[in-house]
Structures are given as structure tokens and as C-alpha cells.
Amino acid sequence: MSALPDYRQQARTLIGDRAIVFPIRHHSPACALQLAALMRVRPPAEILIEGPADFTSLLPALAHSEARPPLAIYAYQIAKDGARRAAYYPFAECSPEWVALRFAAEHGIPCRFVDLPFAATAADEPQERSLQDERHLQRSAHLALLASRLGCRDHEELWEHLFEIPAPSLSLAEHVARILAYCELARRDYTQTDLFADGTLAREAYMADELQQALARQASSDAPVLLVLGGFHALAVLQADTPAPRPLKPRALHDSGAALIPFSQQRLDRLNGYAAGMSAPGWHHHLYLTLRGKLLWTPAQLRRVRAQQALSLLLRLAEDVRERRALPMPTVRAALDHAQGLAVLRQRGAIAREDVRDAVRSNYLQGDDDLDADNMLSALDALMTGSGMGQVPRDTGTVPLLRDFMTRAHVCRLKLDGIEARQTSLQLYRRPTHRRTSQLLHASLLLGIPFAIKLAGPSIAQAVDLGRATERWQYQYTPATAAAIVEASVHGPSVEEALRHAFARQLDQALARGEARSAAAAVRWLEKACLAGLKATLPQLAELVQQALLDDAAVPSLAQAVVALHRMLRSEALDEDRLTSLPPLLTRAWQRALHLSQLPGASGDSEACASALVELRVVAETSPQLVDRDLLDEALRYLADAHPSPLVRGCAVALAYARDVFDETQLQLRLRGHLAGTLAPGDAVSFLRGVLGATRELAWQQAALIETIDTLLRSWDDASFVHYLPELRLAFCELTPHETDRVAAAVSAHIGGEVVPEFGAIDALDLQRLLAADLAAQQRLAADGLSHWWPA
């Protein structure tokens, strides 16, 4: 291996008279503190920050007094060919970049971002990512070796060990030398070809050029130009000798933009995790808040600060898990001592994050219970991540989608002041303006924007009387709403376009997962599109439903499709497109459902099939002009006799009677046939359940029914009765108390006695148990030959 260069000497070149190239790691408090100290000692003439150059216009918003980290710049672009890309550039309070730009704003120093513009960089990337990728450090084999030599688990622990702990007590020169050595070691793992291929060289050339331009601008000033950038690039940018890069040709863009959104510490942690950036923002944030109060710290003071933070974290954790496990003070004390012991053993100046984690593992966990361990460690991780949320200024530039949304909301008379949640009632049929509002609210649901919730939609009853079809919504405009709308910009610059694209993508994903195959699912997608006012997709969706109707062979699913299509035709506004495309689908679904119900084995679960028939009858009665009722009658006639499940047969018989397909005699024939015949009691009860499930009024209207049930019950022995009692109860459970009284009256009329006495406070289950106990006692007595003791 070749000898290592003199990193200290190289580091000295970074802090020059004219130019200071300050190497950092993104979101590192150590770097932020050193940078703040440097800027105080040598106020720069101009500050350049590593970040896409087209974000410079957002600097005033970032410098605004209302802006509070954690927050992020969200940038997106939609190329003319449909390729989409979105990315984040987050800031934490302890980010060196944040410290730099705020200093610039406070002291009136010109400031700009100097990396390749976002608009110029290519690629259609499906995943939204961070623009502060640090995977060069994570993947470096040299750094991995260094980590294992120093006893560190991973590059995060290594960074804290080498930088976060000692940095506040180091001189500037020493700190810069160490960071340079660290990053240059990592750089040795990558060849020029690698760095060219991943775009690093292009970026460095661009930044070097920007640095030269700034130096030219500030040639007459005494103060230096300060460039804040990732340490991996520092030396390369300073020593760049390649010619200025070609002006970049921007792609043909349909739309692009960038805006500030508030960010949570959890999101920051996640985003950094993917990009190999610093994790546990909460831990670092608290340390930073304490450490920035002073310029230079002694190692002993740093040890105390970190021990203090570790202790408060351990106490907080004990507090948080108190419900599950009580952790007494001695345990907390032991954990702190353990963490300090580990720091000493690992030859660190003070307690690191991993030391605290290890101490929790040893002292707070007892036993091999993995679930307990996971809960404890996730509670600890949550504390270390933090739960703070940032804030963005209210009146700064927005993206086209947000502007469009707010305009439409204004037209719909929705109040966006966000003071409190508001409710609105929309009359869908009567007012076209209300229909538009409903569509906007449904669109926000579809786009996943947290804005409104639907409290009530059109009911079945309202489906009959169109004039009364109303929806009730509750809505409130919050910062989360704005953030979500900004982040939906990648779908399009207007609500309509964004909706179309987002919907198409969701549908594609659902199809890829195989979810829209059943008729019911396909119709649900169609309904979603209609509710949100997505006219353009109607033909495609109709096609999808058409296909699903052909493929789907499950009667319950088809029945649901019929019901949904019926609902759409009834309760929504009738416009041209829907009038033409929906009725054929409804007819098709209707035909298939009824046809399949008659095929052996195709009707599926008998409960589902029976409810399907009931629903289809409702549709036929409600809208006779939309469906072919004869088909239904035919099917009912067939199913009443031919379906293998007695439940379905009962249902069909009752519905057929209700629709005048069977007259009284035919009804009674079938009732008797099932209930007084030689069918197994279980089947007879199922039949009864089917009948009553479909038309419960038969229970008190049809004397013949009561008669045949009576005969049936008499034919059973006690054991059978107790056995089938639950299912019998299920058959009658749909009756209201008033209807039950009517049945009771009919029964007592039949047996010619008084009205059946009230049972009062006995619970039905208790009665069941008592009957069973009764039976058991009787059997015992009979077994002992004492059945004459039993009261007759």
C-alpha cells in the first residue's frame, strides 16, 4: 500500500486567506459548532453552500424568522415525456448548512447554493430521495476497517467516536485535519471511473467553477469566500484543475418547482437512514443546544455534558416504560454507571449513543423475552430520534399545485384559515356547485392529502329520493395539508392532472398486486373515479369492469358490483358520460350474477349468496327500469328448488313469494316440505333462517309458517331442541321487539292459549344454559333409574 499523504498539510490549504473550503458532514453538530466559531473569527465576504443552485431563490424563505427546523426543501420535476422525479433537502437546527445560511442572513452576507441545479440533473427515479447522500462514507472499506480496529460497530459509531465527542474541545486546524483524513481515506476506495459514473466528478467541477466565480466577485474584499460542503468533495473542489464544465442542457420540462415543507425528526431520521446520513437527530439536537452556548469546551466538561444527557435519557425511558415495567432508581443509576464504564473501556472521552444503548440492553432488560427487548429498544430509539416538528413561513412562494388547490377551494367556498375544524353539508343532486366541492374533497382523499373526512354519505333511503342525496364532511386546513399538497406536486401542476396521474399509478399498482380482478373491486375503483370527478379515466375503467365481469365467477362479488353500480346511477349526478357507460355494465353484471347463481358450485358461500339475493331484490324493486326483473324471478324460481344449500333455498322461496312468483299454496307447500318433512333438523333450521332472513314479515303474517314450525318443534326430542336452539334464535334475531310481540301473539293464537308470559330479566344465553342443565339432570336421573322423580 502506498504511503498516506500528509493530511495535516493538505488540511492547512483548505483554510486559506482568500478561500476557505470547510469540510462537513451533513447534520453534524460537531461541524456546525466549529463552523460557527470559524465564522465569528473570520466573517466571510460570501458564503457558498453545497446544494442545488436553483434552490438559491428559496434562501429568503429559509432565513425568515418564522422558519424553524426541522424542515426540508421539496423539489420536483415532470419532464415532457412523463418522467417524474422528486427529492428532499432537509435541514436540522444542528445542520452546518443551516448555521451558515442563518449567519449570512443575520449579517447581510451574500449567500448561494452552488451544486448542480436540480433541473439539470436527469433520471426518472421512482423513489423520492435525499439530496445529501453520504453512501460514499458508508460503503468505504477503509473506514470499515478503521471502525473494526477501534472497536466500533459501524460508521455511525465511528463518526461519533472520532468527531462528535472530541470536536468541541479541538482547535479548528485539528478538527479540519481529522475530517479531511477521514474523508480522504474513504475516497481511496473509489476510482476516478466510479466517481465519474455516479456523477460526483461533474458536481465537483461545477462547484469548483462556482468557487472561482465567487472569488472573482470578491476579489477586492479582504474577507474570504467560505464554501461549506461535504468533506468527501473538499480537497477535490479546491484542487480542481479540470476546465469549467459545459453549460448543462436542461431537459424539456412540463413542470418543476421547489418549496419548503415542515419536517418531523422521525422523517429526518428515516430519510437520513436511506442516505447513510446521521441518524438519531434527537440525541444530536439536544447535545447541540447545550454545546453551542460556549465556544471551547474542556474534555472534562464534555464528559459531564454527555453524562447529563445520558442520565436524562435513561430517566425519560424509565418514565416511558413505567406501565410495562417498573425500573427503580438503582437500576437507572446502574445503567448510567454501565454507560460510563463502557465509554472508558472503549477509550472514548465521553459517553456515546451506542454506550447508552448498550447500557439499556444490559441493565433495563431482564430475561430472554424478545418482545420485551424490542419494545424497550424501540422506546429508546424513539427518544433518540425525537418527535419535534418544524415550521415554515406562511407567506412564501408556493408550487402550482398548491395554488390551484387553494383557488379551487376558494371557489367552493371552503375556509382555509385552519382555525378549527369545519363541517359542510353538500346536496349532490340539487346543486352543481356542491357537486364540484364533493369532487374536490374526494380528490384530496385520493391524493392522500390530510384535509377532510367524510362523515356521512348518501344513504339507501336517499338513493330513492334523489332530492335528498347529501354528503356531510368535516375539514381543516393544517400545515400538514400544505406539506402534503406540495409533496403531491410530482403528480402534476394542477389538481386535475395530479389526480389523474396519482389515480393511474394507484390503479396500476393495484392491478400489479392482482387486486382489481374481482367485479366488486373493479367497480369500487370506478366509483372512486366518479366521486372524484375523474372523467377522463371513465372509458378505461369501464373496460376494466367489463373484463372483471367476465373473469369474476363469484356471485357475492358480482352482486356487490350490481349494488355499487346501481348506487352510482341513482345517487350521483347524472351526466352524459355516466348515462352512456354505466347502464350496460349494470345489465351485464346483473345477468352474470343471476346466471352464475344457478350454476352448481358457482354461488360460493351460502350466507353470502343469500345476502346477495336479498340485495339484488332491493335493486330490482328500487329501479325496475334499469334491470330485467324477469331474470331475477326466473332465478328465484330455479333456486327455490334446486340450490344445494337449504339456507339459499329458504331465501329464494321467501323472495319468490314476495315477488309474486309463488302464491300462497306454493309457499306453504315448500314450507311444509322443508320443515315437516324428513330433512335433518339442521337443514330445516337453515331453511327457516333463509326464509326469515329474506322476509321476516312472514313470521307473523303466515299462519302456515307458524303451524309448520310448531309441528317441527314437536317432532324433536329435548336434546335436539337444545342443540338447535342457537341457530333458531339466529333465525329470529332480526326481528324488532315490536315484531317479536306480533309473532308471540300469532303463536299464542295458534296454540289457543293465553299470550306467552314475559320472561323478564332472564338472559337468552342463561336460558340456554339452564335448559341444557335441565336436560343433563334428566338424563342422569334416567340413568340411575329415577326418571319417575322428574316432574311430568
Add this chain to the structure above:
Amino acid sequence: MACLIRNGGNATTTETDQTMDPTKKRVLRAPAEDVYAGQLAQIAASDRDARPAGWRLSPRAVRRFVLGDTTLGIARKFYGDDALVDRCIVTLMSHRGLLLVGEPGTAKSMLSELLAAAISGDSTCTIQGTSGSNEDQIKYGWNYALLLAEGPSERALVPGPMHRAMQRGAMCRFEELTRVQPEIADCLISLLSDKAMQIPELGESTLFAAPGFNVIATANIRDRGVNEMSSALKRRFNFETVKPIADRQLEMRLIREQTQALLDEAAIDLQLNSDVVELLVTAFADLRNGVSAEGIAIEKPTAVMSSAEAVAVGYAAALDAYYFADGDLHGGHVGRQLIGTVLKDEPTDGAKLKHYFDVIVKARAQTQAPWRQMLAARAEL
């Protein structure tokens, strides 16, 4: 169970240790402080850091002993989790005891032995916990003849391992703590909190532990688990879960080295080739994790499929090949020994193993020779 790695970084050191002192007779399994006497002396000589009271080495030196140190030529003895060793060492410096918990065969006892050897120079103050353990075996017993003749006296007292450790200020090892009846194990509570042992028979006598005393306990989660320990006792210990080695490459290296060491000690001239080792490790990992390397779900047999068992299988397979097949070790030998390892007392394991052979081994046998040879062992099931 076959003994684990006995040779340090240097095979010759071990032999010279044993043959150097002619008065020491050859034993089947020497304790760690004798096997590694050379290494310990070497580390002690270069150890400049502060030592806690009663410790023979500084904490960092103990760490170097267990995890290895390339500059001193000390080989690594414990694989898989360096942070665990850190935590154990710090725990032993504190007032709490150390309880190593884990599946059988995850080297808990080995780690306990190494720590005791490094810290106190003596790993023999050991209590072997069984369901018949009583307090005499833990604290102290009596020479009944002397007791009856002279009455209670220091001479009549037979110190148990705990007594010896407390008196000397050494580590006391307690193996299989959870096998001991909870009532008996609770005697440890006062020993660990007061660090003193009451001996009422000798009058007002109390034995106060010398500095350097602590307890290293191990517990097997398979049999009874740690649930029956009283919470008062649990509070006196720091729990560390020793997990099986997750890194496949590391496990392969470990098993190869240990099996080779056993073969060398038995003076068997057989070299393990990497195909067979890989087959062994893969089969064990599949059965341990319940999912094959290709992602097919398998039913886990109830037998423990630890690395120690893998070494035992490897060793037995090598012996089989050496004595019965002219030293030509292949997958079939491994398969045969594997069957014996897995089929213990649970009849359903037979069906699970058959399924493994029929589905996974058969599929791999089509393209890889070692697995084809292993498939031949299916006939034995």
C-alpha cells in the same frame, strides 16, 4: 459435547504449556487459564492500564484476550458480538452479577470460563446447577466427622465455590442457574446485594467478599427459561443474551477451525475441504432458521441446531470417513451424522428431517455434488 477451541493462535504454545511442566499430568480437558497460560502472561506483561481491585488484568486486556489482538498475536476466541463482551466486562466491574442467557451451544459457558480465567486467573470456582442442587453445594458444607468430634470450626467447614470465590476475591461461575430450584437460588440474593456470607454455625462470623468477587451465571432458555427466577434475584443480575452467529462466513470459519483443531488433537490426518464445511453450515442454518437459503419454509426440528452441534457432527463425520472410508470425507458422511444429531427424542423430528431431504436436499442434489452425496444418506431415515 466436544470441547471447543483449545489451541490459541499458536498450536505449539499449547503443547509446550503441557509438556513444559512435567509434574502436571495430562488431562482430558484443561481449564482455560492453563491452556492459555502463555497468552495470559504475555498480555499481563504488556498491560499498562489500571486494574480494578482484585483483577489480574485491566479491562482492556481482558477484552484483548477474549476478542484477540493482532499486534500481540492473540487469536480471537469468541465470535459474533464484540459489544456483548464489552458489556460483560463492564458489568463484572459493577455491583451486579452477569447472567448469560441463550440457546444451548452458543458458547455461553466458554465465554464465562474465559472471563473468569482472564480476570481472576481461576475458572474452577464453578457451581454446576441441577434440580438437586442445595445450599451446601453453593455456600459451604461440613466435614461431619470433624464436626461431631470438635464442634463447628474453621477446620470442619468445607467451603463451597461461592465461599472460595468470596474469600479470594475471584469470579464465581454458576452454570445453569435456572435449573436450580427457585428457593435454593434465592440464597444468592443476599450474597449479591450484601457481598457477605453469614456463617451462623461459627458464631458471629461473617465472610465479607474480597474485592474482585462477582458472579458469572449462565442459563439455558430452552429448558425452563429465566421466567422462574424471582424478580429480586433478577434485579441483581445484568442479563446478556448470547445469540447464535448470524454471519454465515464467520460461522463457516469458526466451525472449520474448531473441527480441524479437534482432528489435530486426535492426531487424525484429514483435511476438511470447504465444500463439505459449506454443506454442513448451510444444512444447520436451514434447520435452525426454519427457512432454506433459497427462501423455502421448512419446519424446524425441536433438536437444538447450534454451532457446537455442527462441530460435533463435522468431527464425527471426519472420524467416520477416516476410519471407514480411507479419509474420503463427503456429504454422505455429514448426512449420516446429521440424522443422528437431529433425531433425539421427538418422533415428529423424523418427519421434518425427511421433508428436508426430500425437498431441499433433493433440489440441490441436481446441481451440486456434495448434496447429491448427502441425499444418499436419506436411505438411513
